[in-house]
Amino acid sequence: MNTTETREPVVIIQNLKKSFGDNHVLNDFNLNVYKGENVVVLGRSGTGKSVLIKCLVRLLDADEGEMKVFGMSITDLKHKELDDIRAKIGFLFQSSALYDSMTVRENLEFPLRRHKHKISKQEVDALIKTALENVALAGTEAMMPAELSGGMKKRIGIARMLILNPEVMLYDEPTTGLDPITGREINHLMLEVQRKFNTSSIIISHDMNCVRRTANRVVVLINGKCYAEGTYDELKNSNDKNIKQFFD
Amino acid sequence: MTKTFEPLKSFFSEVGGISIFAGRFFREGFLPPYEFNELLRQSFEIGYRTLTLVGVTGFIMGLVITIQSHPSMEAFGTESWLPSVVSVSLVREIVPVITALICAGKIGSGIGAELGSMNVTEQIDAMEVSGTNPFKYLIVTRVIATTLMLPILVILADTISLYGAFIGVNMKQVISFNLYTNQIFEKLSFSDVLPSIIKSFFFGFGIAVIGCYKGYYTRNGTEGVGRAANSSVVVSTFVVFIIDLLAAQIADILHFT
Numbered sequence: 402m403n404t405t406e407t408r409e410p411v412v413i414i415q416n417l418k419k420s421f422g423d424n425h426v427l428n429d430f431n432l433n434v435y436k437g438e439n440v441v442v443l444g445r446s447g448t449g450k451s452v453l454i455k456c457l458v459r460l461l462d463a464d465e466g467e468m469k470v471f472g473m474s475i476t477d478l479k480h481k482e483l484d485d486i487r488a489k490i491g492f493l494f495q496s497s498a499l500y501d502s503m504t505v506r507e508n509l510e511f512p513l514r515r516h517k518h519k520i521s522k523q524e525v526d527a528l529i530k531t532a533l534e535n536v537a538l539a540g541t542e543a544m545m546p547a548e549l550s551g552g553m554k555k556r557i558g559i560a561r562m563l564i565l566n567p568e569v570m571l572y573d574e575p576t577t578g579l580d581p582i583t584g585r586e587i588n589h590l591m592l593e594v595q596r597k598f599n600t601s602s603i604i605i606s607h608d609m610n611c612v613r614r615t616a617n618r619v620v621v622l623i624n625g626k627c628y629a630e631g632t633y634d635e636l637k638n639s640n641d642k643n644i645k646q647f648f649d
Numbered sequence: 650m651t652k653t654f655e656p657l658k659s660f661f662s663e664v665g666g667i668s669i670f671a672g673r674f675f676r677e678g679f680l681p682p683y684e685f686n687e688l689l690r691q692s693f694e695i696g697y698r699t700l701t702l703v704g705v706t707g708f709i710m711g712l713v714i715t716i717q718s719h720p721s722m723e724a725f726g727t728e729s730w731l732p733s734v735v736s737v738s739l740v741r742e743i744v745p746v747i748t749a750l751i752c753a754g755k756i757g758s759g760i761g762a763e764l765g766s767m768n769v770t771e772q773i774d775a776m777e778v779s780g781t782n783p784f785k786y787l788i789v790t791r792v793i794a795t796t797l798m799l800p801i802l803v804i805l806a807d808t809i810s811l812y813g814a815f816i817g818v819n820m821k822q823v824i825s826f827n828l829y830t831n832q833i834f835e836k837l838s839f840s841d842v843l844p845s846i847i848k849s850f851f852f853g854f855g856i857a858v859i860g861c862y863k864g865y866y867t868r869n870g871t872e873g874v875g876r877a878a879n880s881s882v883v884v885s886t887f888v889v890f891i892i893d894l895l896a897a898q899i900a901d902i903l904h905f906t
Contacts, residue, residue: 458778484780498775501766512779 408435411569411601412457417466418625419452426452428625430466432603434569439595439602441612443647444622450605451495453622454571457603458490459483470569488516491562491570491600495577497554499546505557506542509533509564516565532560535597536590552583559590563598570594570602576611588614609647621647663884670862677782678789687786691794695756699802702755703748707806710747711739711813719821731818732829733836739810740837745845746893748806749852752799753885757860760791761881764864765874773865788865792857799853800846807845840905848896855888 412434419427426449434440444450455461457468459475468475470486478486499508509529513520533539536556546554555575562570575591576584588611594600606612612619613633621629621636621644629636629644637648715735722728764787767773776783815829863877863884 455774460774460777487778487780490778492775492778494771494775496770498771500772500775501770502763511776511781515780 410435411471412603413467413469414453414457415467417453417456417468418464419449419456419461420464425625427456427463427466430622430625431627432620434601434603436601437595437599438617439591439604439615441604441606441616441619442622443607443612443619445607448622449625450622451573454492454573454603454605457571458487458492484516488512488565489568491559491565491567493555493558493562493570493572493575495573497546497551497558499549499554499557499561501546503546504542505533505538505544505546505549508546508557509561512561512565528564532564535563535594536560550583551579552586555579555583555587556590559587559594563594566598568600570600572602572604572606574605574608576606576608581610584608584610585614587611591615607647666866667859667862670865671858673784674789674792674858677784678793682785684786684790687790688793691790692798695791695794696798696801699752699755699798700805703751703802703806704809706747706751707744707809708813710743710806711735711810711815712817713813714739714743714810715814715817716820719817723821728822729832732814732824732832735814735817736811736833736837737841739814740807741841741845742893744806744810745803745849745852746889748803749799749849749856749889749893750886752795752802752853753856753889754882756795757856757881757885758878760795760857760860761863761867762874762878764861765867765877766871768865768867769870769874784865788861791861792854795857795860796850796853799856800849803846803849807842844896844900844905848892851892851896852889855892856885859885859888 410433412432414430414432417427417430418425426447430449430453432440432442432453442450442453452461456463457470457475459478463476470490473482473486475483475486499505500511503511506529509532510525513525513528529542530539533541536559538553538556538560541549541553541557546557549557570591572591575587579587591602591604592615595602602615604611604615606615616633618630619633619636620627623643629639629641631639636644639645715731718735719728719731722731722734727734764773767787773783773787776786811833815824815826818824818829860881863881867873867877869876
């Protein structure tokens with residue numbers, strides 16, 4: 402734990418509050434994420450885990466609190482600056498969110514064309530090829546999302562994140578809905594991405610296999626707050642019944 | 650008491666929501682960046698893919714209206730006026746409204762379902778984090794494409810319906826194509842064609858705005874997608890008739906009658 406604290410955090414979340422009507426999903430939530438680490442946010446369904454990462458890319462506006470990515474306050478950014486920051490953040494959606502009407506190639510090309518306006522066709526081809534090789538799905542460029550399995554969709558989703566070389570990765574329940582073998586492959590891929598690109602990640606999950614395999618640090622979200630944090634083993638050995646319920 | 654006013658409240662809230670949405674279209678639609686490629690793609694999807702349906706329907710309308718009108722006109726001894734009377738009613742009213750209703754069914758529901766499904770599967774969120782303004786990319790392009798394509802479809806349906814009417818006229822009497830077209834253009838004037846084309850732009854705009862609004866704000870998963878598609882058709886059908894009513898009044902005030 403000490404090693405991480407001496408490093409500069411790439412993501413700082415302080416006193417984050419978000420409510421939907423009377424439902425206070427995040428209530429003074431705090432979290433720092435350091436360079437090159439995978440932080441898993443663990444919590445029951447409906448506790449605001451996905452809301453947390455959606456606030457971080459301003460898909461949702463926080464009610465109160467401070468969120469900094471690479472030292473820049475997300476809440477104060479203008480549209481152009483926000484887009485620049487978003488280019489450094491990869492977001493894997495729970496449903497993969499591949500564009501149905503586009504081929505795999507077009508899905509990968511879409512963020513490239515949006516963020517890199519002066520990019521040649523050769524460069525696009527090379528980046529797409531590399532991104533697909535990174536997720537072991539070379540040769541699927543012409544396929545439509547409807548032709549892909551759940552695991553393949555997740556991989557393409559990760560390839561679409563990687564194509565802009567993000568420094569921070571946000572994974573929203575990456576293994577939900579996948580069989581254990583495919584889930585393991587996705588976990589392995591997330592670790593490979595972390596090792597290869599030295600990315601920092603926030604992984605939202607309640608799949609304990611995913612937590613065990615991918616987490617450098619686990620944060621338990623209960624009642625909108627960071628209830629506990631530590632390594633997987635530290636939390637697993639905890640006597641607190643609220644924490645133990647996740648490991649039983 | 651509160652329950653009595655609930656439908657009224659929901660109606661005004663819906664009208665308010667659609668108005669704000671249309672206002673956002675005007676605010677964002679004319680500012681760069683422009684999505685020309687997507688606009689062309691949408692124009693192709695909306696225009697080209699509706700062409701056959703509108704064409705066939707136009708032909709049937711022309712044929713049926715002529716066959717139905719023939720006995721009454723024969724009874725009044727005005728059979729020779731059939732081409733001109735039918736062409737005026739087709740071009741002024743029947744073809745634009747029926748084409749708009751077909752488009753409300755096909756294009757409106759298509760837009761509602763597509764955007765609704767993109768919404769519930771987080772594709773719209775994914776687009777936003779990819780540095781794209783989803784409103785410009787998805788909404789502005791669809792609204793402009795439908796607004797531009799509907800008048801073209803109406804002109805096409807007008808033309809085909811007149812061919813249908815020619816066949817209808819020839820089922821009961823023999824009339825040459827030259828005489829038929831002469832009779833049509835003798836009665837059909839600029840003031841018949843212009844209002845119908847102008848109102849088609851508004852039909853297109855109304856259908857697209859409602860389809861986009863319903864799809865963009867879809868909630869409750871796949872059930873919501875079905876509901877969005879369905880209410881897109883219902884509301885835009887209603888709006889087509891409202892626009893038609895207003896257009897008839899305005900045309901009357903401006904002496905386009």
